[in-house]
Amino acid sequence: MKRYSYSRLETYENCPLQFKLRYIDRIKSDTESVEAFMGSRVHESLEKLYRDKLMEKTCSLEDLIDFYHSNWDKNLHEGVIVVREGYSLDNYREIGKRCLESYYHRYFPFDHARTIALEMPIEVPLGVPGIKFVGFIDRLDQREDGTYEIHDYKTSSTLPHQAKIDQDKQLALYQLGIESLWDDVRDVDLVWHYLAFDKELRSKREREKLEMVKKEVISIIHKIETTDSFEPRESPLCGWCGYQDLCPLKKHTFKVSRLPPDAFIKEDGVQLVNRYIEVKNQMKALKQEEEQLKNAIYEYAAREGVNVINGSGYRVRIRVSKKPKYPSISGDRERYSSLVEVLKRAGIWEEVSKLDSNRLVELIEEGRIEEEVVREIKAYEEIVEDKRIFTSRIKGVIEK
Numbered sequence: 001m002k003r004y005s006y007s008r009l010e011t012y013e014n015c016p017l018q019f020k021l022r023y024i025d026r027i028k029s030d031t032e033s034v035e036a037f038m039g040s041r042v043h044e045s046l047e048k049l050y051r052d053k054l055m056e057k058t059c060s061l062e063d064l065i066d067f068y069h070s071n072w073d074k075n076l077h078e079g080v081i082v083v084r085e086g087y088s089l090d091n092y093r094e095i096g097k098r099c100l101e102s103y104y105h106r107y108f109p110f111d112h113a114r115t116i117a118l119e120m121p122i123e124v125p126l127g128v129p130g131i132k133f134v135g136f137i138d139r140l141d142q143r144e145d146g147t148y149e150i151h152d153y154k155t156s157s158t159l160p161h162q163a164k165i166d167q168d169k170q171l172a173l174y175q176l177g178i179e180s181l182w183d184d185v186r187d188v189d190l191v192w193h194y195l196a197f198d199k200e201l202r203s204k205r206e207r208e209k210l211e212m213v214k215k216e217v218i219s220i221i222h223k224i225e226t227t228d229s230f231e232p233r234e235s236p237l238c239g240w241c242g243y244q245d246l247c248p249l250k251k252h253t254f255k256v257s258r259l260p261p262d263a264f265i266k267e268d269g270v271q272l273v274n275r276y277i278e279v280k281n282q283m284k285a286l287k288q289e290e291e292q293l294k295n296a297i298y299e300y301a302a303r304e305g306v307n308v309i310n311g312s313g314y315r316v317r318i319r320v321s322k323k324p325k326y327p328s329i330s331g332d333r334e335r336y337s338s339l340v341e342v343l344k345r346a347g348i349w350e351e352v353s354k355l356d357s358n359r360l361v362e363l364i365e366e367g368r369i370e371e372e373v374v375r376e377i378k379a380y381e382e383i384v385e386d387k388r389i390f391t392s393r394i395k396g397v398i399e400k
């Protein structure tokens with residue numbers, strides 16, 4: 001039985017390679033972002049707060065903050081990393097504390113509803129053989145009117161818009177999970193606590209939307225199960241990725257950013273790129289000079305009334321002639337199309353047009369060709385290696 005969860009799907013959607021390394025190859029990363037570390041400490045503190053309440057024990061704000069700090073110290077390890085420049089572990093520790101304090105003041109005495117479960121494992125019935133979809137509900141409550149509330153704590157530093165909350169899949173999936181557990185689950189509120197903003201966001205899901213979420217999730221799982229291509233997807237999240245030393249997009253940066261300046265400059269890759277850029281720049285300058293010289297030669301030829309000009313070991317011959325030019329697909333589209341019509345009518349279109357492989361690939365990818373035709377086209381397909389080099393400037397960090 002294969003296990004899936006919302007965070008696994010989210011990882012796949014953010015970066016298929018990260019998904020493969022973490023969940024298929026099961027490679028453990030020894031780093032943990034301070035955001036994730038702080039989030040875990042806040043979650044376990046809020047669990048304690050409600051657990052104490054369930055056990056008829058009072059948890060004062062002081063107890064809660066002591067618990068948070070002691071867990072912070074107990075769990076802190078060398079792999080906890082701060083990615084955002086200019087901030088320290090202590091800044092995050094303080095944010096976590098502030099989240100708990102504002103939550104405590106806002107909801108004290110925590111009796112707006114009956115708490116049913118804390119950190120509740122939940123299975124979502126997707127009905128896909130061989131697939132088990134699981135998750136954890138931070139807190140499940142039931143109000144006096146019978147409405148269930150699925151609570152989720154967030155410690156992130158960005159506050160989503162309501163529109164994004166209304167599209168969220170995670171809690172919708174958990175709703176499907178709890179609906180399969182009890183007969184009295186009719187009305188469900190999805191509740192997010194954005195603790196750093198002292199903000200509560202709510203949403204509801206109609207049956208139709210729940211079914212849509214279920215379908216979307218099944219389709220993502222199907223995609224993962226049937227592909228063997230897990231390409232890296234670069235994004236601002238890369239800074240928080242624990243696999244930079246394994247990722248082909250980040251491995252070299254990871255390696256050389258740790259080298260002292262003299263070793264950095266001698267590293268093979270650094271030397272190759274530096275020389276490549278040098279040659280490219282020289283070629284660009286030479287190309288410009290070649291164009292300037294050609295123009296000067298045309299001018300000289302016209303001024304002197306000659307077609308041949310001698311140098312020491314070479315001579316150049318200048319030919320000036322007029323040749324016809326017709327509209328192209330990348331120019332005036334209207335004139336191009338009407339010319340094509342003329343050529344088609346004359347029955348010579350096939351002789352003067354040629355197959356545009358790149359456009360054909362685009363049309364297939366855009367799904368604009370019928371499947372049956374695509375199958376026929378694919379019979380002529382040959383996969384060839386396409387190697388290219390793209391250059392870009394590095395912003396700051398590893399220029400040494």
Ligand code: SF4
Binds near residue numbers: 238242244247
């Ligand atoms: S560094 Fe970025 S692109 Fe590479 S695996 Fe991690 S998230 Fe993906």
